[in-house]
Structures are given as structure tokens and as C-alpha cells.
Amino acid sequence: MSGEDEKLSLPGVVKRLIKRVRAFFQRTRMYLRITQMSPIARRYFIKNGFDGSMTLLGIIVGSWIVGVTKPEIIVTAGLGACLAMGLSGIFGAYMTERAERMRHLKTLEDTMLSDLSGSVLSDASDFVSLYAAFVDGASPILTAVIAIIPFILTLTGTFAIWDAYIVSLALTLATLFSLGLYLGRIAKENMLLYGAITLAAGVITITVALILGAI
Amino acid sequence: MIKRLVLDVLKPHNPSVVELSEALSHLEGIDGVNVIIYEIDQQVENVKIIIAGTSIDFENIKKRLKEMGATIHSVDEVAAGNRIVEEVGTPQDKSARM
Structure with a gap:
């Protein structure tokens, strides 16, 4: 050949x-x-993933309190929140990261008295701005979609709506716990303690929402 | 045919000297690279780069260094030809120092 x-x-x-x-x-x-983007991307992922879970937790508990029985309402509201958080993450992170990277590049150019356009540093700055936007946009969508899945299954007739509420709350709390475990792993400290703290944030949200609903 | 090149280069801290030396060593006609840091500043560092090879293309070196965000301050030594000629001491060097 x-x-x-x-x-x-x-x-x-x-x-x-x-x-x-x-x-x-x-x-x-x-x-x-x-x-040195990896730690920054990790922060974006955890922070916005946490935001995604907590937002959906609020929507689900709120829907439960007012007795929403139509899964399409929760799915639509959840997907709307996903879209808003995703787009906010993408644009917010891209613009912020790009501004910071441009500033750093220009400072470096001033120090070196040379043009760095076309260098690996310039390419890396462009790439990591997009990377940050992707992580920042995808993480809340990912964690929020996990919470919506039971309601999507209800639409297909797999779950009864009240079962979907229970499964969704359990999944959301599990997501929050997992984010905590990951944080504990990053910190090289007690993973269960970190998991318990993030889980507590979810439990507090549910409790406060139920109390407000009872009033 | 350039066989040895010694450069004084100013570079940002990143890409690191490891990445810089790897990038240079992958170029055609280069057998070995040595990068030594001799001054570190807040944002940049000065390095001495020694490149040895059978046929070093200086333009390629300049291009790759620019890609890595580095600039050549000076070309401190060039050895070219069939055989590398080492620097030798002469009486003039001694008188120049006096």
C-alpha cells in the first residue's frame, strides 16, 4: 500500500x-x-452546581407546598430555571474570565515589552475563557436536570407525581451531599463532614420553605 | 549548519521551563536542549538556553520561542560547521581583564 x-x-x-x-x-x-485554570474551574463547577441544585430544590418544595399535581408545570419551570442559570453562567463566566485574562496578558506584555498575540499564552487565554463559560454554564444545568428527571418520568407514566416529589428531593439532597464530598476531597479533609454541611444547606432550605408554607 | 546555540531569553513563568524545553526539543535538527533559570522576577524569568543539534534552524527556534511567549534578549554563542569549535583562552583575554 x-x-x-x-x-x-x-x-x-x-x-x-x-x-x-x-x-x-x-x-x-x-x-x-x-x-492555572483547573482550581478556578473546580470552583465554578461546585459553586454553580450547588446553585442549580438549590434553585431546583426551591422550585420543587414550593410546588409541593402549593400542591402542584401537573408534572409539566414543574418540568417547564425547572427547564426554564436551567436555561436561565446555564445562559447566565456561560455569559457571566466568559465575560469575567476574558476580562481578567486580557488584563493579565496586557500586564505581561508591558513587562516583557513584546507583543504576545499569536503566542500560546494568548491562545490559552481565549481557550480558558470558553472553558470557564462551559463549566459555569453546564454545572447548574447538570445538577438541575438531575432534580427534574423524576418529573420527566412522571410525564411518561413511570412515576406517580407524589413519588416523583420524594425521589426528586432525595436525588437533589444526594447531589448536594456529593458536591460536599467532592469539596472535602479537594480540601483533603473529612469528606463526610463537608457532605453533611452541604446536605444541611438543603435540609434547611426544605425546612424553612415548609415553615413559610405552613404560615 | 548550526550545531550549538546559546541564547539569553526572557520568558513568562508559564509555560514553564519544562514545557519550553520540550517544545524546543521536538524541533527538527535538534538533539538536546538545556534551559537554566538565572533570574526570577515577579512576572517573568531570564533563562539561558543551550541548544545542540546536527542542523539547528535559528528561524524555527525564534518562531517557537515567540509561540511560547518568550523573547530572545541576545544570542550569546553560535557554533556552526562540521565540527564544534570550543572557545579558547588567549593572552588578549588576560590583558583585557587587567
């Missing part, structure tokens, strides 16, 4: 694709290392 034939053959195409994907991940890792 000649070199040209090998390029066009399926194994050749797959090989080149794998090479490109590997190069992309290597570059991504380098960008994250250069900009």
Missing part, C-alpha cells in the same frame, strides 16, 4: 483522528496548566 493509499484507508483515517484528538487533549492540558 502506498503512502497516499494508507492516508485514505479507514485505519489511516482513524489513526489520524486519534492523533488529532490526542493532540487536542495535550494542548488543552497545557492551556489549563499555563493559565
